[in-house]
Amino acid sequence: SSKIRNVEVQSADGVAILEDCVGFSLTKTISKVEERLKKGVLPDCQDDDIIPRVGNEMGAEAQIRFLKAKLRVMQEDLANIVFECRKKDDENQNLGTRLKDTEEENSRLQRTISLQQSQIEKYKMLSQEANKKTEGLQQEVTALEKVLQ
Numbered sequence: 001s002s003k004i005r006n007v008e009v010q011s012a013d014g015v016a017i018l019e020d021c022v023g024f025s026l027t028k029t030i031s032k033v034e035e036r037l038k039k040g041v042l043p044d045c046q047d048d049d050i051i052p053r054v055g056n057e058m059g060a061e062a063q064i065r066f067l068k069a070k071l072r073v074m075q076e077d078l079a080n081i082v083f084e085c086r087k088k089d090d091e092n093q094n095l096g097t098r099l100k101d102t103e104e105e106n107s108r109l110q111r112t113i114s115l116q117q118s119q120i121e122k123y124k125m126l127s128q129e130a131n132k133k134t135e136g137l138q139q140e141v142t143a144l145e146k147v148l149q
Helices: 024-041 053-057 060-148
Strands: 007-012 014-019
Touching: 024 060
Parallel strands: none
Antiparallel strands: 007 014
16 A cells, blocks of 8 residues: 555656656657657557557557547546545545554443442442341341330
8 A cells, every 4th residue: 555655646747657657758658659650660569458449440640649639538537446446445544543442441441330330239239238138137126115114
């Protein structure tokens, strides 16, 4: 994700160029394609979907314009994908932070629950002791009432 974040798009002659593509030069690639087209050396791929079948009827200049236009569209798509990746990275980072906060809150609540359960047990024992004491005192009161009568 750090590589994607460092990608910068620059426009040159209406063509977006990725600056940090290592070992890739758009200019060199286009020059190579132009040289092959000038020499008449075209790829033999009949199934090639880069240039449609009518491309054979196009002149070299038209093919170059077509390829450059297709390249611009692909680079726009790439820029959109990079943008979406950045958005997803930010969203993941936000969700990660929210998850961490939720886990901390859950841990805090678990400690609170544990403390409250121990207090409940303590108060149950105190209540039972108070009930026993009350029963004992009630018996004493009954015995004293009999003595008084």
